[in-house]
Amino acid sequence: MQLSAQVLNRTLLDRQHLLARTDSSVRAMVAHLVGLQAQDNQPPYFGLAARLSAFDPYDVTQGLEDRSLVRLLSMRSTVHLLVDDDALTLRQFTTPVHERERRVSQNITPALGVDLDEFAVALRAVLAAGPVPVKRLGEALTASFPGVPANALAHLARVAAPIAQLPPRGCWKQSGGVVYQFVDTWLDRPLAEPDPTTIVRRYLAAYGPASAADITAWSGVPGIAAVLKTMDDLVHHTDEAGRRLVDLEDHTLTDPETPAPVRLLGLYDNVWLSHAGRDRVTEPAKRKRWMGVNGGLSCTIFVDGWLEGLWRVEDGRPVVVDLLRPLTKSERTGLGDELDRVTELLAR
Numbered sequence: 001m002q003l004s005a006q007v008l009n010r011t012l013l014d015r016q017h018l019l020a021r022t023d024s025s026v027r028a029m030v031a032h033l034v035g036l037q038a039q040d041n042q043p044p045y046f047g048l049a050a051r052l053s054a055f056d057p058y059d060v061t062q063g064l065e066d067r068s069l070v071r072l073l074s075m076r077s078t079v080h081l082l083v084d085d086d087a088l089t090l091r092q093f094t095t096p097v098h099e100r101e102r103r104v105s106q107n108i109t110p111a112l113g114v115d116l117d118e119f120a121v122a123l124r125a126v127l128a129a130g131p132v133p134v135k136r137l138g139e140a141l142t143a144s145f146p147g148v149p150a151n152a153l154a155h156l157a158r159v160a161a162p163i164a165q166l167p168p169r170g171c172w173k174q175s176g177g178v179v180y181q182f183v184d185t186w187l188d189r190p191l192a193e194p195d196p197t198t199i200v201r202r203y204l205a206a207y208g209p210a211s212a213a214d215i216t217a218w219s220g221v222p223g224i225a226a227v228l229k230t231m232d233d234l235v236h237h238t239d240e241a242g243r244r245l246v247d248l249e250d251h252t253l254t255d256p257e258t259p260a261p262v263r264l265l266g267l268y269d270n271v272w273l274s275h276a277g278r279d280r281v282t283e284p285a286k287r288k289r290w291m292g293v294n295g296g297l298s299c300t301i302f303v304d305g306w307l308e309g310l311w312r313v314e315d316g317r318p319v320v321v322d323l324l325r326p327l328t329k330s331e332r333t334g335l336g337d338e339l340d341r342v343t344e345l346l347a348r
Helices: 005-015 026-032 043-051 057-066 095-104 116-127 134-141 150-160 183-187 196-207 212-219 224-229 284-290 329-347
Strands: 069-073 079-083 163-165 179-182 235-239 244-247 263-265 299-303 306-314 317-323
Touching: 005 196, 026 043, 026 057, 026 069, 026 079, 043 057, 043 263, 043 329, 057 069, 069 183, 095 150, 116 134, 116 150, 116 179, 134 150, 134 179, 163 183, 179 183, 196 212, 196 224, 212 224, 263 329, 284 306, 299 317, 299 329, 306 329, 317 329
Parallel strands: none
Antiparallel strands: 069 079, 069 163, 163 179, 235 244, 263 299, 299 306, 306 317
């Protein structure tokens, strides 16, 4: 079946719980989304507030502190907020993208000659006594690799080993630098071997229908087409450009006429970072209005399912900085309601 852009848009928003908020718990939502992009501290909070009918940001803090939630480098070799079970498997699944970053990152270039087996032994020795701040981690590693800059060794550690960022990093309205510990040590449970087909099914449940290229864009992991060939129960579609899409047979498509309310999302959000074309919820020209030289410029406003504005936090309040088209009266009302909601969140 050929699927229109509007069907794909509404189906994605439906599966992301952006058409209607849900009474789900924070943990259940984080698991459903297979993690939230958390390179910056605030975006996961805005993403959860947009999806949950009753969101308490301190539930995230509690999760990080009781270790049911974890901040860990995973998909696309970026920090994600994950549930504990996923922290023990997804890092293993995304190993290829971390290895690619090790080879190309300018931050790691001075450490490219380091023997990885020796590095693993040295890193385990440094973290054996307990969590270590990132600066001290790099400095301690120079004892085993003299002449290599401490900063390069610290960057190498984050891509070469499954080390988690510990609280208070990422906690609501708490400051704190990056402190590392092996994720299996932190959770007191062993790393688990990932099942790629299970991960693909979970991706499709939250982001589908999708192509192999979409799943690779989301994860950074190559070889997805080969995984899909082993999954003979998937439903096959095409989009308007003729790209082949797959989906779960027990998941329905959403009516393209379903209303999509205004939603305020963070600087980065899975809803538009998880497809190769980046066109499920935005037009390329409008995406360029958001994109700066080194990443996104502002948080995002979605109206009728599409990127239509930018906002940022100023003096503890959300402020609209750019609207990409005129809004209707009802859309302006919806935007006002969402601004009020985020204002209340920021005041917590």
